[in-house]
Amino acid sequence: MPPNRDALPHPTPFRVLFLAVLFGVIAYMAVVIVGLVAYPPLPALIESLTSPEILFAVELSLITSAISTTLCVTAAVPVAYALVRFSFPGKRIANTIFNIPLALPPLVAGVALLIFYGPSAFGQMLSRWGLDVVYTPLGIIVAQFFVNLPYMVRITRSAFEAINPRYEHVARTLGCTEWGAFRQVTLPLAKNGLIAGLVITWSKSIGEFGAVLMLAGATQMKTETLPIALFLNMSTGDLDLAIAAAVILIVISVVSLSVFEHYSGTREVF
Amino acid sequence: MLRIAGLSKHLGDFTLTDVNLTVAEREYFIILGPTGAGKTILLETIAGIYAPDAGTITLDGRDVTATDPKDRGVGMVYQDYMLFPHLTIEENIGFGLLQRGVEPARIQESVQEIAGLLGIDHLLGRTPGTLSGGEQQRAAISRALVLRPRILLLDEPLSALDTGTRDRFRKELKAVHRATGTTVVHITHHFEDVFALADRVAVMQDGKVVQVGTPDEVFRRPATEFVAAFTGMENVFYGVSRIQNGETVIDLGGISIRTATDVEGDVCLGIRPEEVIVSREPFESSAINAFPGTVTEVRQNGIFSRVVVETGVPFVAVLTRQSIARLDLAEGKEAYVTFKASAVHVFMR
Numbered sequence: 155m156p157p158n159r160d161a162l163p164h165p166t167p168f169r170v171l172f173l174a175v176l177f178g179v180i181a182y183m184a185v186v187i188v189g190l191v192a193y194p195p196l197p198a199l200i201e202s203l204t205s206p207e208i209l210f211a212v213e214l215s216l217i218t219s220a221i222s223t224t225l226c227v228t229a230a231v232p233v234a235y236a237l238v239r240f241s242f243p244g245k246r247i248a249n250t251i252f253n254i255p256l257a258l259p260p261l262v263a264g265v266a267l268l269i270f271y272g273p274s275a276f277g278q279m280l281s282r283w284g285l286d287v288v289y290t291p292l293g294i295i296v297a298q299f300f301v302n303l304p305y306m307v308r309i310t311r312s313a314f315e316a317i318n319p320r321y322e323h324v325a326r327t328l329g330c331t332e333w334g335a336f337r338q339v340t341l342p343l344a345k346n347g348l349i350a351g352l353v354i355t356w357s358k359s360i361g362e363f364g365a366v367l368m369l370a371g372a373t374q375m376k377t378e379t380l381p382i383a384l385f386l387n388m389s390t391g392d393l394d395l396a397i398a399a400a401v402i403l404i405v406i407s408v409v410s411l412s413v414f415e416h417y418s419g420t421r422e423v424f
Numbered sequence: 425m426l427r428i429a430g431l432s433k434h435l436g437d438f439t440l441t442d443v444n445l446t447v448a449e450r451e452y453f454i455i456l457g458p459t460g461a462g463k464t465i466l467l468e469t470i471a472g473i474y475a476p477d478a479g480t481i482t483l484d485g486r487d488v489t490a491t492d493p494k495d496r497g498v499g500m501v502y503q504d505y506m507l508f509p510h511l512t513i514e515e516n517i518g519f520g521l522l523q524r525g526v527e528p529a530r531i532q533e534s535v536q537e538i539a540g541l542l543g544i545d546h547l548l549g550r551t552p553g554t555l556s557g558g559e560q561q562r563a564a565i566s567r568a569l570v571l572r573p574r575i576l577l578l579d580e581p582l583s584a585l586d587t588g589t590r591d592r593f594r595k596e597l598k599a600v601h602r603a604t605g606t607t608v609v610h611i612t613h614h615f616e617d618v619f620a621l622a623d624r625v626a627v628m629q630d631g632k633v634v635q636v637g638t639p640d641e642v643f644r645r646p647a648t649e650f651v652a653a654f655t656g657m658e659n660v661f662y663g664v665s666r667i668q669n670g671e672t673v674i675d676l677g678g679i680s681i682r683t684a685t686d687v688e689g690d691v692c693l694g695i696r697p698e699e700v701i702v703s704r705e706p707f708e709s710s711a712i713n714a715f716p717g718t719v720t721e722v723r724q725n726g727i728f729s730r731v732v733v734e735t736g737v738p739f740v741a742v743l744t745r746q747s748i749a750r751l752d753l754a755e756g757k758e759a760y761v762t763f764k765a766s767a768v769h770v771f772m773r
Binding site: 318320321323324325326327328329330331334339342343 | 468471472473492493494496498499500502504506508509510519520523524567568571
């Protein structure tokens with residue numbers, strides 16, 4: 155039997171060094187994160203977790219992220235499908251446009267949204283109709299949607315890309331309309347990718363800070379999502395509440411990441 | 425009847441140029457051509473997946489050029505089957521009937537019937553991923569046939585199968601065609617499929633149809649160099665195969681050829697020119713077929729030369745220039761042709 159190359163009994167200096175760096179970095183990350191969770195005494199942490207301010211932040215975060223994620227999915231499905239299946243002039247540019255926000259700092263997106271919904275003609279018009287986005291909970295949803303849509307589009311796009319268009323061709327010769335083939339064949343086949351995208355988009359929207367801060371502001375008990383709660387309490391020195399918000403955010407990211415990995419395999423997203 | 429007139433389509437790297445074809449009712453029509461000749465695009469355009477840039481498609485007298493695929497009455501089977509992985513085999517086969525709003529009991533009945541014909545009725549509860557290639561192919565064909573299409577389009581239905589399965593499946597395709605009477609358009613790059621199945625054949629090259637005719641016409645009188653080179657088997661003969669004392673002998677009229685096949689009856693056989701050995705004297709070898717004859721043609725063709733030896737039937741062999749010089753072969757000289765029983769490819773007709 156040939157020796158197993160991956161077995162440890164014959165460590166080479168090369169392998170030892172690289173593995174040492176790997177485990178060193180993992181230990182560093184674990185200590186930092188666990189240290190934060192373990193910092194406050196447990197009773198104090200529980201008290202902070204159940205404080206009205208944190209409960210408000212949790213509720214606001216859940217509601218806004220649920221709505222913005224729903225909007226992201228609704229927009230991303232047709233966008234991603236069109237990018238994958240149809241040929242149209244400017245397709246390359248369209249693909250690039252959906253990559254820009256990945257590199258753009260959310261703060262910048264937030265400022266752009268603030269101008270658009272604030273002093274611009276469009277913002278003034280909305281305001282006259284009584285639809286105020288700036289410094290309101292509605293602004294949270296708008297900011298989360300804008301920042302996270304590209305991520306959802308990317309994940310959905312790779313889910314559709316993995317489906318051979320011939321499935322749809324066959325479905326259409328078997329009597330389906332374009333809608334029917336999409337609903338009965340494409341969507342079920344893309345299901346895992348869509349679930350993975352939905353979960354990661356939801357998780358990212360709960361954690362969205364920069365764009366939300368710019369557009370919705372940081373008003374206590376009004377536009378105070380979990381990250382905003384963390385920020386506000388940090389700046390007023392209320393460390394226990396800040397850590398409570400951080401702990402919830404850590405739990406949400408760990409859980410959603412494992413759900414994502416379960417459904418997506420090892421699909422590259424970022 | 426399918427009539428394609430002046431069909432042109434440009435799609436990515438592929439182009440169809442002025443394709444004209446007529447496929448008769450109940451005909452088994454094969455489109456032969458190398459990979460990249462535009463065969464699949466032609467099928468998909470017939471199915472209505474792509475709209476042609478020019479030309480018309482007529483099915484049973486009705487112009488369907490602009491008709492939606494679902495209303496054409498065309499069944500499509502892809503090389504890689506394209507069974508819906510999220511549905512069972514039964515749901516796959518019943519998919520089209522479900523779209524037509526057929527009641528569940530009737531769907532089940534029809535699915536059972538067609539699955540029985542294709543010999544997969546014991547697999548109906550399984551999902552596609554658990555089936556072998558041959559079983560998936562049968563399921564895909566059942567899914568198309570259950571709708572009783574006016575025309576069945578087969579995209580390389582045999583090339584994903586291993587050799588043994590492929591031979592068996594050819595016979596089944598033939599049997600299914602006989603049993604259902606469906607008009608079939610089958611695309612392939614294997615000339616074996618043509619011998620075994622085709623009533624008529626069209627040869628495609630670079631998006632154009634370069635020859636249409638019966639297999640006999642196309643193989644014996646290739647219209648272009650390309651067809652001759654592509655079809656490859658220049659030694660094509662028709663005869664009657666009989667198994668005597670465990671040995672298969674095919675009577676070609678003038679001579680009898682021994683083969684390793686177990687096919688009896690009317691057959692077509694092909695021998696590749698490079699498998700025919702030419703010698704000046706008979707010699708002892710394991711090759712069982714040896715016939716004396718006369719060289720009737722020596723033609724230089726690149727680094728190889730074609731040599732034709734008339735033995736009662738004409739055999740074409742491919743030799744290097746050196747071999748021709750060494751053997752001193754020339755028109756009118758006597759020569760022997762020798763080839764192994766296993767070099768003879770036999771197809772039932």
